[in-house]
Amino acid sequence: MPEKTCPVRETQPQFAEVQDAEVVIAATRHWLTRAVIGLNLCPFAKAVHVKGQIRYVVSAARDREGVMLDLERELQWLADADPQAVDTTLLIVPGALRDFHDYNDALFFAERMLRQKRLEGALQIASFHPDYQFEGAGPDDAENYTNRSPYPILHLLRESSIDRAVEAFPEAEAIFERNEALMRQMGVAGYHAWMAQSADADEGKHDDAPGGADDMHGPAQG
Numbered sequence: 173m174p175e176k177t178c179p180v181r182e183t184q185p186q187f188a189e190v191q192d193a194e195v196v197i198a199a200t201r202h203w204l205t206r207a208v209i210g211l212n213l214c215p216f217a218k219a220v221h222v223k224g225q226i227r228y229v230v231s232a233a234r235d236r237e238g239v240m241l242d243l244e245r246e247l248q249w250l251a252d253a254d255p256q257a258v259d260t261t262l263l264i265v266p267g268a269l270r271d272f273h274d275y276n277d278a279l280f281f282a283e284r285m286l287r288q289k290r291l292e293g294a295l296q297i298a299s300f301h302p303d304y305q306f307e308g309a310g311p312d313d314a315e316n317y318t319n320r321s322p323y324p325i326l327h328l329l330r331e332s333s334i335d336r337a338v339e340a341f342p343e344a345e346a347i348f349e350r351n352e353a354l355m356r357q358m359g360v361a362g363y364h365a366w367m368a369q370s371a372d373a374d375e376g377k378h379d380d381a382p383g384g385a386d387d388m389h390g391p392a393q394g
Contacts, residue, residue, distance in 0.1 A: 193230040196266050199322040200228060204262075205371040207363075213318055213351050216337040225259035233268045236278050243282055243326055244289070250328050251291055261328040269324040272303040282326060296334065298327040314355040317363050318348075 204226075209218050220226055229246055233239040243263060250261050269275040279299055286292050300321035305311055355363065 192266075196230050196264055196323060197228045200262060200264055200325070202371055203322050203367070206367055206369070207317075210371065211351075211354065211366070213347075213354075215341055215347065216333075220259045223259075225257065227253075227258045227261040229261060229263050231263060231265045231268070233265060235268055236274065236281070239265055239268050239278060239326075240281055240285065244285055246328060247286065247289055247291055247295060250330070251289075251294060255330060255332070259330060259333055263326040263328065265324040265326070270302070272301055272305060275299070275301050275324050294331055296329045296331055298329060300325040300327060312360065314358065314360050314363065315352040317355050317360065318351040 204217065204221065208214050209221060227246075227250070229242070231239055231242040233242055242265075246261050246263050250258065269278055279297070282297050286295065286297060300319050301324050302320055302322065303311070304319040304321075305316050306313075306319075309316055358366065
């Protein structure tokens with residue numbers, strides 16, 4: 173089973189906070205299985221999901237400083253962990269960075285932290301946000317939904333896993349263009365209708381996915 177920690181604070185959380193964290197994780201898992209895997213937005217995500225190698229961490233932070241403390245902890249945790257047990261971490265931030273501009277500012281400090289901890293080249297940080305907007309895209313453009321998640325997320329990945337994935341998937345550079353085309357084909361309304369449906373029993377195999385998303389097998393990468 174994927175590892176769940178909620179929240180990351182050292183103090184013992186209250187029961188209501190644990191319940192809230194479980195709701196956050198459930199929504200994140202639905203997004204992962206329905207969008208990321210179900211629409212094949214990342215061909216490498218299914219393997220780590222099926223193997224239970226994804227660590228879900230719900231941050232209790234209420235500001236950027238708190239998020240950075242949690243990020244520092246999780247970067248070191250993943251760096252020290254056995255890659256066969258945990259390949260990747262989703263640091264989910266339901267209580268902070270809801271403004272996309274604030275989130276972008278936090279990414280600058282996140283990358284700086286990666287360098288300061290001498291983890292650049294070992295780990296990488298990918299970004300997802302409810303209001304994600306690519307440079308040059310309008311706020312309502314469908315292609316933004318390739319990186320839109322239920323909550324702000326800092327996705328911590330191992331560089332070694334990325335390298336293996338690229339070797340196994342030689343056309344990896346075409347994924348972004350394919351995803352943009354798929355989102356434009358679906359449209360915003362179509363995407364929301366897709367996400368409103370529950371995930372299939374096998375958590376990710378959606379043969380009816382638009383754009384040929386039934387081909388979802390790949391190397392162990394999230």
